[in-house]
Amino acid sequence: MTKTIQLPLTAESVKQLQAGDVVLLTGRLLTARDAAHKRLISELEAGLQLPIDLKDETIFYVGPAPAKAGRPIGPAGPTTSGRMDPFTLPLLKLGVRGLIGKGYRSDRVKLALIEHQAVYFGAVGGAAALLARQITSAEVVAYADLGTEAIRRLEVEDFPVLVVNDCHGGDAYSAGREEFQKDS
Amino acid sequence: MRQLSVKKIEAAISNLIEESAYKLPADYLEAMRAAEEREASKTGRIMLTTLLDNASYAESEQIPTCQDTGMAIVMLEIGQDVHLIDGNLTDAIHAGVRAGYADLRKSVVSDPLERQNTADNSPAIIHTEIVPGDKVTITLAMKGFGAELMSRMQMFPANAGVERVKEFVIETIELAGPNACPPVIVGVGLGSSFDGVGLLAKKALMRPLGQPSPKPHLAQLEQELLNAINDLGIGPQGFGGTVTALAVHIESYATHIAALPVAVNLNCSAPRRAKIEL
Numbered sequence: 048m049t050k051t052i053q054l055p056l057t058a059e060s061v062k063q064l065q066a067g068d069v070v071l072l073t074g075r076l077l078t079a080r081d082a083a084h085k086r087l088i089s090e091l092e093a094g095l096q097l098p099i100d101l102k103d104e105t106i107f108y109v110g111p112a113p114a115k116a117g118r119p120i121g122p123a124g125p126t127t128s129g130r131m132d133p134f135t136l137p138l139l140k141l142g143v144r145g146l147i148g149k150g151y152r153s154d155r156v157k158l159a160l161i162e163h164q165a166v167y168f169g170a171v172g173g174a175a176a177l178l179a180r181q182i183t184s185a186e187v188v189a190y191a192d193l194g195t196e197a198i199r200r201l202e203v204e205d206f207p208v209l210v211v212n213d214c215h216g217g218d219a220y221s222a223g224r225e226e227f228q229k230d231s
Numbered sequence: 232m233r234q235l236s237v238k239k240i241e242a243a244i245s246n247l248i249e250e251s252a253y254k255l256p257a258d259y260l261e262a263m264r265a266a267e268e269r270e271a272s273k274t275g276r277i278m279l280t281t282l283l284d285n286a287s288y289a290e291s292e293q294i295p296t297c298q299d300t301g302m303a304i305v306m307l308e309i310g311q312d313v314h315l316i317d318g319n320l321t322d323a324i325h326a327g328v329r330a331g332y333a334d335l336r337k338s339v340v341s342d343p344l345e346r347q348n349t350a351d352n353s354p355a356i357i358h359t360e361i362v363p364g365d366k367v368t369i370t371l372a373m374k375g376f377g378a379e380l381m382s383r384m385q386m387f388p389a390n391a392g393v394e395r396v397k398e399f400v401i402e403t404i405e406l407a408g409p410n411a412c413p414p415v416i417v418g419v420g421l422g423s424s425f426d427g428v429g430l431l432a433k434k435a436l437m438r439p440l441g442q443p444s445p446k447p448h449l450a451q452l453e454q455e456l457l458n459a460i461n462d463l464g465i466g467p468q469g470f471g472g473t474v475t476a477l478a479v480h481i482e483s484y485a486t487h488i489a490a491l492p493v494a495v496n497l498n499c500s501a502p503r504r505a506k507i508e509l
């Protein structure tokens with residue numbers, strides 16, 4: 048069954064989501080990957096005011112390709128989330144509710160999702176051209192000097208993702224694997 | 232002696248990059264369609280269909296299939312009877328890379344610690360080999376680093392044996408899981424030296440799908456490994472399923488009496504590669 052979910056997420060909408068659900072997201076989100084995470088955390092540690100408000104935000108780990116003329120953005124698929132694990136807990140503490148990427152998360156991040164009622168979605172890695180079709184606008188809102196790694200505000204419509212780690216401890220990667228693993 | 236302008240090499244590299252960014256190899260797409268037929272997981276089939284739809288959409292719109300158009304790896308086989316003219320070969324390769332990546336994402340930093348983006352996706356990683364003849368063959372990979380990051384190598388002692396090799400390959404796929412955007416293509420290097428075994432694994436990834444190793448014992452090992460990997464249940468995009476890898480390719484070379492070097496290089500759902508002879 049496919050669920051349609053509005054962004055920004057709320058504690059209520061996050062609670063409804065179960066690992067394995069296919070979800071279409073509509074609304075606004077932020078992009079950030081390695082360099083932006085590193086800078087956000089160093090600004091936090093220095094006690095500076097962050098350039099963006101993270102309350103109830105969803106962060107998509109992506110460094111988009113340049114846009115072709117007439118398009119808001121170039122191909123934009125997920126990058127490996129695990130590299131953002133060491134930076135994720137402070138962001139969840141600031142109210143981030145949704146994360147979009149691909150690949151395994153650390154146990155600490157999975158526990159923090161339960162604690163902060165947040166959710167980790169997987170987008171299809173390698174399907175960046177199709178994913179970009181669901182992005183209706185894109186604007187750099189911070190760290191423009193980072194190029195593809197700048198923080199962008201995106202508007203998305205029916206952006207397809209799958210719930211990997213929900214706020215109840217469910218994990219679509221381990222559940223999927225258990226179902227299909229053969230003993231040898 | 233035959234003369235070949237390095238300008239031709241530059242132009243060929245630029246063209247190969249542009250074409251490969253938008254169009255995935257035909258043998259890969261064929262293997263994906265076959266995988267879509269046999270995948271037992273419904274979610275897995277949806278993932279494979281999505282990736283195939285993505286490939287057709289990118290080709291028809293002439294946009295990259297993946298936002299990560301990778302780092303250029305250029306392998307040259309240069310005939311010993313060719314005289315390269317009109318400038319420096321290395322400069323020409325980097326210039327071809329800069330031109331090819333003009334409209335693509337810039338994913339290269341100049342120093343692994345200081346991490347300043349070079350802003351033009353150069354330099355390329357270059358491997359050259361001198362071969363008989365008067366042709367130059369260029370093999371290009373636009374290597375996405377989601378899968379590169381999950382690749383591994385190990386110097387095993389001489390008597391480690393084939394079972395230890397198998398365990399290491401399978402362990403690599405398990406550790407990679409969804410991170411390498413499966414279904415993956417697995418390139419295995421066996422033998423050579425520390426520097427050589429990684430290149431063997433990379434060369435294994437450049438072999439078209441559907442071509443087993445010409446060495447019977449390696450062809451058999453490729454099949455055994457493929458079955459064992461697909462029994463892991465990781466599946467397309469790691470959401471569970473029966474197609475975790477599309478193929479295992481092994482390249483081997485002689486090695487020292489003391490060692491059994493093994494390297495496992497992974498390719499992802501954007502396995503861009505191309506070849507041209509000049």
Ligand code: SF4
Pocket residue numbers: 124125126172173174297298299300301374375376377378410411412499500501
């Ligand atoms: S690993 Fe490959 S398919 Fe996945 S995001 Fe990187 S380049 Fe694209």
